[in-house]
Amino acid sequence: MKKSFLIVLLIIPLIAACSTIVLQPVNFGWAIENVLTSDANGMVEEQRHAISFNITPLFQAEFGDSVKADSKEIRIICSTDGFYFVTSKTFKNVYVLAPAENSLKVDNKILINEQGLLSPVFNQRDTHIELIDGANIYKLTSKGITVK
């Protein structure tokens, strides 16, 4: 009995030391979207929030052609819960990206228009990301479209 008690006493501090510290709440949201133009290699750079990445895989996914990523304008915004929403003119989808180790991973792909978007813009809203494309307004979260 005594032995078991001692083992438990030793394990408790070990468990406490290994537990992850979590800071909450966090607001990752950008006040406004940003419009970025890719270079010849498909790289875009957002200076205020200091993030840069290659958009070629997104263009490949949309059009099946990586060459199209050269000098393209994309629109990007970060939601309050830390997901990046990326789209561009003629894209059918909005890509929801989540940060991963040295990369951004597509967390969700939200189909908006089979014909392709005409002039998409993102706005930051309290509970969601607003996507406006001409007369159409969509409420987006990382899970998908909540209201059209």
Add this chain to the structure above:
Amino acid sequence: MRTLKLISASILFLLIAVNIINAQSDFDKVQNFKTKYKQIEESIKNASDLNQCFDIENEIIKLKGDFTADKKLLDNSLYPLNFDSSIDKLVSALETRKGDFTQITELKEEVSGLKEKITVLDKQNYALLEQIKDLDAGRRKDAATIESLRKLTDQLRSSLRKRDELVVGIIDSLLAEFVNHPFTLNEAERISFDKKIEYNNLFYNVERTISDNIEFITVTKLEPDDFADIKEKYSSFSKMWKQIGPRLGDVYLNRAEKTAAIERIDSRFGQWNYAINSQMWRSINSLFLEKNIKLLSYNSGSEFTERVTGFIEDEIKNIGVKKSEESENMYYTFADTLWFEKIQPEWVPVLIENRMLEEAQKDTIEARIANWKAQIVPEGLAWWIYIIGIVVLILIILGITSVLKKKQVS
């Protein structure tokens, strides 16, 4: 019932329409604000008078009014500023610009008075110079004419001094403003300085000052003290021009005609200095001429030394050739009447002070004069005369004493 449906449909359509109209990108709103902000910033820089500043003030008020609804968005987006601090920044820049124009207006009023005074003095100086030239050109140089000339010269001197002081005041005020802009000027600052310079007629006034001063020394007969003053005036004016010249070059970086005007004034300063020096040497030479001593022309300390020592050497060589009385007279005229009475006490200090003659050159001349004196009045002879005089005096005293002793004995 049908009417009610129609009204409901209309309201719904209106709501949808309003929603569509309001559906605008936040990014575009921020960009729109930034564009207008930059336009106002540029307008402030390029404003050329107070009225334009008042118009800009209204634009700032309008900008603030148009975007107040988006204050929260702008607060979050205009990093590191926010909406209020951005507007405050514009207001503050505008106030600073207004201050420039208020200062310029005050300066304009002040300088306007100066300009009028300068114009009056220009006319006055011109008339005085003409009168002096007329009198000087006349054949009759009686006491009354000489007196008139003297009075006119005094008037002109004082009038020139007043004008010079006004021009110096203008340059001073510009220099003070340049001190507030120690680095390379931007385009708006260049425009502002150009206006001030044009308004003050700076180039004309500086050139006119130099011309009048050159003419003054050319047409008037001046004394050594006058030249000392003139040299001092030239030095301070020239120093001031050297200070402001490069800054003017910066103002008129890409304007060839102005750059040429600056270079012309630079060379005019050289001419002014040359005119003063030449006139000083001419005045000294006129003293020799008055005594019928003709020297070859000279225009520098070394030439002067060379001519004078050359003349002395010639006179020494001529001892024995010319009548001794003539040689002695020439020595006494040259040494006593001219050199030691006029040139050495009155002119040499001014020449040395202005680096037109070196101390060593003066010593060379005086050594030659001493040598000349030794040839004319041999020092050895003079010494024996004194000895003989003393011996004779002693003999006389001894003679008188012995006579007196003999008388007492008898």
